[in-house]
Amino acid sequence: NAGVTQTPKFQVLKTGQSMTLQCAQDMNHEYMSWYRQDPGMGLRLIHYSVGAGITDQGEVPNGYNVSRSTTEDFPLRLLSAAPSQTSVYFCASSLGQGLAKNIQYFGAGTRLSVL
Amino acid sequence: AQKITQTQPGMFVQEKEAVTLDCTYDTSDQSYGLFWYKQPSSGEMIFLIYQGSYDEQNATEGRYSLNFQKARKSANLVISASQLGDSAMYFCAMRGTGGFKTIFGAGTRLFVKA
Numbered sequence: 001n002a003g004v005t006q007t008p009k010f011q012v013l014k015t016g017q018s019m020t021l022q023c024a025q026d027m028n029h030e031y032m033s034w035y036r037q038d039p040g041m042g043l044r045l046i047h048y049s050v051g052a053g054i055t056d057q058g059e060v061p062n063g064y065n066v067s068r069s070t071t072e073d074f075p076l077r078l079l080s081a082a083p084s085q086t087s088v089y090f091c092a093s094s095l096g097q098g099l100a101k102n103i104q105y106f107g108a109g110t111r112l113s114v115l
Numbered sequence: 116a117q118k119i120t121q122t123q124p125g126m127f128v129q130e131k132e133a134v135t136l137d138c139t140y141d142t143s144d145q146s147y148g149l150f151w152y153k154q155p156s157s158g159e160m161i162f163l164i165y166q167g168s169y170d171e172q173n174a175t176e177g178r179y180s181l182n183f184q185k186a187r188k189s190a191n192l193v194i195s196a197s198q199l200g201d202s203a204m205y206f207c208a209m210r211g212t213g214g215f216k217t218i219f220g221a222g223t224r225l226f227v228k229a
Contacts, residue, residue: 031215042119042206042219043160050215058216090160102148102210104217106160 002026006091006107013081013114021076021110023091030096032074033104036060036087043090049074050096081114088112117142119207121220128197129228135182136192136223138207144168147211149190151181154204154222163205166190194225202227 007022025032033048035058045058049068063085065077074093078085088111092104118141128134140149151163166174166181174181182191194201207220 033215033217035219040124040221042221043208045216045218048215056215088158092160102217103150103162103165104160105162106152109158 004091004093004105004107006089006110008110009108011110011112013078013112015081015083015114017078017081019078019081021078021089021091021112023074023076023107024072025074025091025093025105026072027093027105028071029093029105030071031102032068032091032093033058034064034066034074034076035090035092036085037090037109038087046076046089078112083114086112086114117144117209117211117216117218119209119218119220121207121223123223124221125224125226127226127228128194130199131196133193133195134197134225136194136205136207136225138190138192138220140188140190140207140209142188142209142211144211147209149181149183150208150210150217151179151190151192152206152208152219154206155200156203160206164192197227199227199229201225 004025034046035043047066049055091107094102094104120139147168149166153161164176164179178195180193204222206222210217
């Protein structure tokens with residue numbers, strides 16, 4: 001059972017390059033989200049989606065775009081990479097509304113370095 | 116605004132002893148959920164335990180229990196009989212009703228000594 005799959009696991013970019021981090025889940029979860037993890041700051045929400053075609057901004061959305069064309073996939077696009085975007089990125093998914101259901105299952109993470 | 120505070124950046128515990136990781140929160144929501152996640156050195160995020168704000172009993176999951184004190188807005192994680200494999204980062208998180216956003220604390224790194 002795959003759960004939440006993120007690719008790639010590691011990526012090095014040059015400043016100004018663009019790229020897409022992929023996230024797919026096979027649990028038929030409605031909710032998906034992207035976080036970044038920086039030392040000493042826990043996880044911060046970048047963007048989230050409550051279903052196909054519906055996305056919204058989190059705490060730190062600048063420099064990132066998302067779309068949700070299917071229930072399974074939720075890619076994160078870096079438009080023009082900056083050194084400040086060096087971080088570990090996590091994708092997570094959960095069932096729909098209702099607190100007891102909202103346990104988030106995380107992907108393994110993508111470690112991104114921007115030079 | 117919602118906020119999670121974990122005041123212990125790092126903690127040491129002797130193997131087989133119990134340890135409490137502190138978490139305080141701030142929210143104006145009447146209904147909310149509190150979560151603890153474990154992040155071992157391999158990097159993945161593992162769900163440990165959940166507590167609903169209206170749950171009368173403290174949540175327990177095996178060696179993990181959540182000491183929930185609603186009036187004090189605290190949701191401390193208690194790990195009984197610590198094992199070497201418990202060495203990891205631990206994150207407290209909260210989600211309010213009607214919203215989707217989950218906020219995380221900065222985490223506590225736990226070291227279990229043999």
